[in-house]
Amino acid sequence: MAEPLLSTDRLIKRFGGLVATDTVSIDVRPGEIHALIGPNGAGKTTLVSQLTGYLRPDSGTIRFAGRDITRLPMHARVRLGLARSFQITSVLREFTALDNVALAVQAHAGHSFRFLADARRDESLLGPARQGLADVGLAARADTPAAILSHGEQRQLEIAMALAGDPRLLLLDEPMAGMGAEESQRMIGFLRDLKSKRAMLLIEHDMDAVFQLADRITVLVYGRAIASGTPAEIRADPDVRQAYLGEEAA
């Protein structure tokens, strides 16, 4: 079995008396999509926040590409190839779509202590940025301020920004949130095409999307990983059916 790209070992995070992440050990292997599902308040976003470095776990370790990254700040993790998209769309609203992706490219193009040269005419940034926009189908919107892109387009822009640094692993926090059925389907297709090149940890409410995309699924309930396995195993798991899928059906 391939060495996991990302793994957590008995991760614990408490908020006062609430154990938001309760001894969670999961891993993502190269080239796979591992989906994280669970009802609202199960601690999915808390877990992602620890993986990205926004929150620090109370105990346990996080390893990425053979390194212990538990104490590494957010920007350093991104540099190692651990990119993320946000659950609530988070783009630079005052900047154009192209600027947004160009900045993402710039983040991986060495240091930015360059004060005089015009970055907005720097083809080494703009070229990959245009390509990134084209990849997600936003080429025509390059010069549109991010603030006036539609919700679906902003989600696509998020993905383009996350992909700009050619990350080894993508953390996708509800990439389909707020999308219409057609947009969702397009995003699913896009992520499926991406799968061969990059590992993904997918947090998603949309069960159709999860079962279409995931190689493995972990179910989180009250901060605990109650089950982990292939989509077929998860579908058949009685605990999961009761705790989660049952609720969906009802």
Place this chain on the structure above:
Amino acid sequence: MTDLVAALRTTRGIVTLVLLVLLAVLPLLTQAFDQRYLLSIGTRVLIWAIAAVSLNLILGYGGMVSFGHAVFFGTGGYAVGILAHHGIASGWIQWPVAIAASALWALVVGALSLRTRGLYFIMITLAFAQLLYYVGVGLEAYGADDGLNIGRSRFAGLIDLRDKASFYWLCLALLCATLWFCSRFANSRFGLVIRGAKSNELRMAALGFPVFRYRLAAFTISGAFGGLSGILMANEGAYISPAMMSWVKSGDLIVIVVLGGMGTLFGPLYGTIAFFLLEESLKPLLDLLRKGWGEYWQIVFGPMLVLIALYARGGIDSLMGRSRG
């Protein structure tokens, strides 16, 4: 070049060009009409404009509301004044030392304050400025509260700063250099990181930018240019005092940047000119209404600022149409 030609077709371009030409020939005008007093005001406008541009780098482009920027009038001014007091009159020594001291102070203050946000950041920058202010008040050897008369910096054979017109043109040249830097900065990789962090700090970190480091560098650069304005201020009056760095002056600088247009290239210059014009004209106008009322010019000035804050959020710059990103 094509940019320049295109810029001259806009209202903003024309206004700016006329303004710069007027500024360039001001010493000739004041001499022709024998209004020396105006030249002194003009010089102070240029010095304040440099300080305002330097504040705009962090406040306008970076969203860092530093409420202690006048402290760099002090660091720059006192470095020059203290060296002059001890007989080191050469500007070649004074000026680099003053700029280095200002940058160093900015580095220390930035390192301690940039970890905070919002109101805390405002209060900490103010507190550090007040700290130096009271150090200045306590410096008996350098005049304490009363300040210190100093000789002007010497640049033997190059320029005589005692000549009012020469000094004015030097200030103008330095303002132009500062504006040039700012224009390059705004669209440089560094500038875009700073502006991106103003827009969405978490997003910038998630893209892989160590935001703190970039902000600290911006704060330090801003302090260095602020120190330059302090050097000039000390030379303008041949005098330093703690009043240079009073918190009122820090507030004035924020007002100037907001009035002119935050995060715009020429906004701080417009703001400084408007600020001085209003100050110099409201006083005599109110005195005309009734003798003694000029003292209270800020009663009129305050509501004007409120109106600008409410109805012209982009400041004076926005009155000339939308600016290019």
